[in-house]
Amino acid sequence: RCEALDDGDVILCCEWSYLISLFLFRFRQIAAFRERHRQRTADRFGREVAERAIALGADAVILYDTTALACFRVLQKRAPQILRILDVSALPCAAMRRSLEADMEASGDRALAAECPWLWDDNVAQNALDEIRSADCCFAPSSVVAESLVEAGANRKNTVLVPYGVDPARFPPAPKKEGAKPFRLLYVGQISHRKGLHHLLSACERMAEEEVELELVGAYGTGNPLYQAYKDAPRIRFAGFVPRDKLCRHYQAADLFVFPSLGEGFGLVMLEAMCSGLPVVASDRAGGCDLIENGVNGIVVPVADESALVEKVRWCIDHPDACAEMGRRARETATAYTWEAYDRRVAAALEHWKLQRFEDRAPLT
Numbered sequence: 001r002c003e004a005l006d007d008g009d010v011i012l013c014c015e016w017s018y019l020i021s022l023f024l025f026r027f028r029q030i031a032a033f034r035e036r037h038r039q040r041t042a043d044r045f046g047r048e049v050a051e052r053a054i055a056l057g058a059d060a061v062i063l064y065d066t067t068a069l070a071c072f073r074v075l076q077k078r079a080p081q082i083l084r085i086l087d088v089s090a091l092p093c094a095a096m097r098r099s100l101e102a103d104m105e106a107s108g109d110r111a112l113a114a115e116c117p118w119l120w121d122d123n124v125a126q127n128a129l130d131e132i133r134s135a136d137c138c139f140a141p142s143s144v145v146a147e148s149l150v151e152a153g154a155n156r157k158n159t160v161l162v163p164y165g166v167d168p169a170r171f172p173p174a175p176k177k178e179g180a181k182p183f184r185l186l187y188v189g190q191i192s193h194r195k196g197l198h199h200l201l202s203a204c205e206r207m208a209e210e211e212v213e214l215e216l217v218g219a220y221g222t223g224n225p226l227y228q229a230y231k232d233a234p235r236i237r238f239a240g241f242v243p244r245d246k247l248c249r250h251y252q253a254a255d256l257f258v259f260p261s262l263g264e265g266f267g268l269v270m271l272e273a274m275c276s277g278l279p280v281v282a283s284d285r286a287g288g289c290d291l292i293e294n295g296v297n298g299i300v301v302p303v304a305d306e307s308a309l310v311e312k313v314r315w316c317i318d319h320p321d322a323c324a325e326m327g328r329r330a331r332e333t334a335t336a337y338t339w340e341a342y343d344r345r346v347a348a349a350l351e352h353w354k355l356q357r358f359e360d361r362a363p364l365t
Contacts, residue, residue, distance in 0.1 A: 013048050017041040035118040046071030054079045062087055069127055072134040083353060086135035088145055090265040093119060093128035095148035099263040099285055103304050111193045111225055129153065137353055141266035142287040160349040163290060165339035166271045173277025173331055174252035182213045182235065183317045186254035188247065188269040191220035191227065196260030196283055196304065201230050203309040209235055211317060217242050217250055251276035256316050261286045262303055275334035279326035281312050297329035
C-alpha cells in the first residue's frame with residue numbers, strides 16, 4: 001500500500017504474512033523456507049482476489065508473476081469468462097535457471113545456486129510453467145521476457161511488450177568535469193552474483209588502478225561473499241542502500257553506468273541512469289537492452305564476457321566526446337519512456353483484448 005493508491009478503493013489483505021516474507025529476506029540461509037512461505041502467502045492472496053473478482057463480476061484480473069497461479073486456477077474452474085492477465089516482471093524461472101547454470105558451468109563458481117536455491121526446486125519450476133500456461137494474456141517488460149514466455153507456452157499473439165517508465169524530472173542530468181580521473185563507474189541494484197557482479201568486479205581488477213573506480217549502490221550484509229572478497233579493494237566502494245530520492249546524485253556523479261546482469265525482466269535502473277544522461281554498458285540479458293542502440297546511446301555486451309566489459313569501458317575512457325554524446329542520446333531515449341507512456345501501452349492492450357473477447361460488454365473493470 002502507498003499514498004499514491006490511498007483513494008478509498010484499496011483493499012488490504014494478507015498484510016502481516018507479506019511483512020513476514022519481507023523480514024525473511026534478510027536471512028539467506030533459509031532461502032528455501034522463505035520461498036515456501038512467500039508462495040503460501042501468494043496462494044492465499046490469489047484465492048481472495050479470485051473470490052472478489054467473481055463477486056464483482058469483473059471482466060479481467062491482472063496479477064504479477066509468482067502470485068497468480070492459485071487465482072487463475074479458481075477462475076479457470078469457476079469463472080472462465082474472466083480474462084486472466086499475467087504481468088510478468090522477471091525472467092521466467094526456466095530461462096533464469098538456464099542462464100545461471102551456463103554461468104556456473106563456465107566459471108565453476110557455485111555461489112549462484114546458494115543465492116537462488118528455489119530455481120532448482122522442481123515444484124517451483126512447475127508452478128511457474130503452470131502459471132504462464134493458465135494465463136490468457138501476458139504483459140512483458142522486455143523482448144527477452146516475451147520470448148521466454150512464448151517458449152514456456154504463452155500465447156505469442158496475446159503477449160504484449162510493455163516496457164516500464166521513468167519520471168524524467170526525478171533524474172535530471174548534470175554537467176561532467178572534462179578529463180576528470182579516474183573514470184567513475186556506477187552499478188545500482190542487488191549485490192549478488194545473479195546480477196553479474198562477480199564478472200564486473202573481476203573486470204575492474206584487470207584495469208589499472210588509475211583508470212577506473214567503481215561504486216556499487218545496493219544493500220548487502222557483511223557476510224556477502226562479494227563484499228568479503230572486495231571490501232578492501234582500493235578503487236571499489238560499496239555504498240550500501242540508498243533511498244530512491246537520493247539515487248539521482250549518484251547517477252549524476254558517475255561517468256558510465258554498468259549493468260552486467262545474468263538475467264533481468266527489465267533493468268529499471270538502466271532507464272534511470274539513461275534519463276540522468278549516463279551512457280550504459282549492459283549485458284544482453286539485462287532486459288532494458290531493448291532501449292539501447294549499440295554505440296549510439298549505450299553499449300550491449302555478451303553476458304558474462306569480462307573481456308568485452310574491459311574493452312568497452314576502456315573505449316569509453318579513450319573516447320570522452322563520443323561517450324558524452326552517448327549520454328545525451330541516452331537521455332533523449334529515456335524521456336520517451338515515461339510512466340504516462342507505459343499507461344497508454346497498457347490501456348491499448350486492454351482495449352485490444354476487450355475487443356477480442358468482450359465485444360458486446362462494458363469497459364474492463
